[in-house]
Amino acid sequence: MRLAILLGSLALVTSASPTITPQNQNQDLLGATEEMQRANYFTFVTLINMASLDSKIQANVTFLMPNDRMLSRNVMAPGSVSGFLLRHSIHSPLLFDDLERLPTGSIIPSSLPDYMLKISNNGRKNFSLNNVKIISPNICTEGSSIRCHGVDGVLLPTLMPEHNTTSPSPSCSNSSSPPAAGATSPAPSFPSPPAIAAAPSPMLLNSSPQKPGPSPLLSYGGTVKFLVTSLMVLIVGSI
Numbered sequence: 001m002r003l004a005i006l007l008g009s010l011a012l013v014t015s016a017s018p019t020i021t022p023q024n025q026n027q028d029l030l031g032a033t034e035e036m037q038r039a040n041y042f043t044f045v046t047l048i049n050m051a052s053l054d055s056k057i058q059a060n061v062t063f064l065m066p067n068d069r070m071l072s073r074n075v076m077a078p079g080s081v082s083g084f085l086l087r088h089s090i091h092s093p094l095l096f097d098d099l100e101r102l103p104t105g106s107i108i109p110s111s112l113p114d115y116m117l118k119i120s121n122n123g124r125k126n127f128s129l130n131n132v133k134i135i136s137p138n139i140c141t142e143g144s145s146i147r148c149h150g151v152d153g154v155l156l157p158t159l160m161p162e163h164n165t166t167s168p169s170p171s172c173s174n175s176s177s178p179p180a181a182g183a184t185s186p187a188p189s190f191p192s193p194p195a196i197a198a199a200p201s202p203m204l205l206n207s208s209p210q211k212p213g214p215s216p217l218l219s220y221g222g223t224v225k226f227l228v229t230s231l232m233v234l235i236v237g238s239i
Helices: 003-016 027-038 042-050 068-072 081-087 216-238
Strands: 061-066 107-109 116-121 127-129 132-140 146-151
Touching (some): 027 042, 027 061, 027 132, 027 146, 042 061, 042 068
Antiparallel strands (some): 116 127, 127 132, 132 146
């Protein structure tokens, strides 16, 4: 069932009767909702009353409020009211003068964990958060811990894109495509050459003549002659 029908009915009741708030709702939030109603943001007040027990929206917060007509076109899942309000709020009370000091490209966190708001600052009449422009600044100013601004759209419940971590899928290659750079192709095989017998190494010739050494035979003969001579001397000496 569309939430728009429920919100439209509740908005009429809210506009016709005083806002009923829980006892633990602080005075700043009560004063802020009264300022919202005076500016005809009845449906947004209804959402706050539905999620008023969430401590993150009771103090120290800045609301970014779409008007009733924009909210009537929004389809909200059951139980997502608190997330919607956290996405449309900043966890700090900021007047428009505070926001206007932020340069284009600045990113600030919303009250919803991991949901970021990207600033586009082109002057007071063209200031946007995630491409949603602030058109009615400083509606809530009476309290000290809550601020609110009217915006011209609903912030989408999607996170800002991060770095693309998806690796590209490998492309299919056919047989005719050239090999990738750096890939080594198999070396062609050739028949092994026939074995070649090793040639004998040439003899080294010495250019300088060498003196012929004594023949082993002559050396043996000289030794025999010496022994015979010595024997004869011994025989003669013994006669």
